Amino acid sequence: MNKTISVIVVAIVLTTILIISYKPEPSVEKKRIGVKKIEVGERIKLPEPIYKSNISVEEALLKRRSIRTYSDENLTIEEVSQLLWAAQGITSPWGGRTAPSAGALYPLELYLVVGSVEWFDKGVYKYRPEEHELEKVLDGDKRGELAKAAIGPNQEHVRNAAVSIVFTAVYERTTAKYKTPVYEERTGASYLRGIRYVHMEAGHAAQNVYLQAVSLDLGTFVIGAFVGDKVKEIVNAEEQEEPLYIMPVGRID
Numbered sequence: 001m002n003k004t005i006s007v008i009v010v011a012i013v014l015t016t017i018l019i020i021s022y023k024p025e026p027s028v029e030k031k032r033i034g035v036k037k038i039e040v041g042e043r044i045k046l047p048e049p050i051y052k053s054n055i056s057v058e059e060a061l062l063k064r065r066s067i068r069t070y071s072d073e074n075l076t077i078e079e080v081s082q083l084l085w086a087a088q089g090i091t092s093p094w095g096g097r098t099a100p101s102a103g104a105l106y107p108l109e110l111y112l113v114v115g116s117v118e119w120f121d122k123g124v125y126k127y128r129p130e131e132h133e134l135e136k137v138l139d140g141d142k143r144g145e146l147a148k149a150a151i152g153p154n155q156e157h158v159r160n161a162a163v164s165i166v167f168t169a170v171y172e173r174t175t176a177k178y179k180t181p182v183y184e185e186r187t188g189a190s191y192l193r194g195i196r197y198v199h200m201e202a203g204h205a206a207q208n209v210y211l212q213a214v215s216l217d218l219g220t221f222v223i224g225a226f227v228g229d230k231v232k233e234i235v236n237a238e239e240q241e242e243p244l245y246i247m248p249v250g251r252i253d
Helices: 002-021 028-033 057-063 077-088 143-149 155-160 193-215 228-234
Strands: 043-045 108-114 123-128 133-139 163-169 181-183 190-192 218-220 242-251
Touching: 057 193, 077 108, 077 123, 077 163, 077 193, 108 193, 143 155, 143 163, 143 228, 155 242, 163 193, 181 193, 190 193, 193 218, 193 242, 228 242
Parallel strands: none
Antiparallel strands: 043 133, 108 123, 108 163, 123 133, 163 242, 181 190, 218 242
């Protein structure tokens, strides 16, 4: 009997020690966003971009493809920094950027819809190129809503991407200067010349993201088919901004 009691006591002591010393492994979600919640309106300073890589421009052009399938791995804050800098980063003391802009008027704005980035809370962030910062504008994972706003077979890719970069434009920044009317006889379309320049600029910036993604071994592609008003609402874009592109980005599966 005494022997049995001793065994029970030892078992209780060992169990107590195990319970006290046990530290549960942090959840994947906790590892991803870190311990600090990012509040709406709070700004995050992005790491300084890297200006050299092991891939030449020629090689990046050769390898550039639209990639729609991604793994479930996180992106890093360094990769996010590099992608946003490639699209609209400041590259000169007077404010010149990585993509050319008619009259240096820079009508583009960038939003980052975050689903899976290390140390980032899920939500929507606006890129502030002058400070190379991200400002949180909305809480929560908006990838599902953004996917529903996309038209056609691209919804799944938007939902599964680690992030999506949403390009919007403030047309008036450019059309206020380039306001010559243009009439196309073939289509009957009439518009201000500045609108054409804004669309050209969006293409320049998107190609920069493509090439930067190649150098980071990431995948991306462009989506132009979406319900514009819905996208605008999802990213909380300002009234004068009009969505032009969605670029999902993820680690290649």
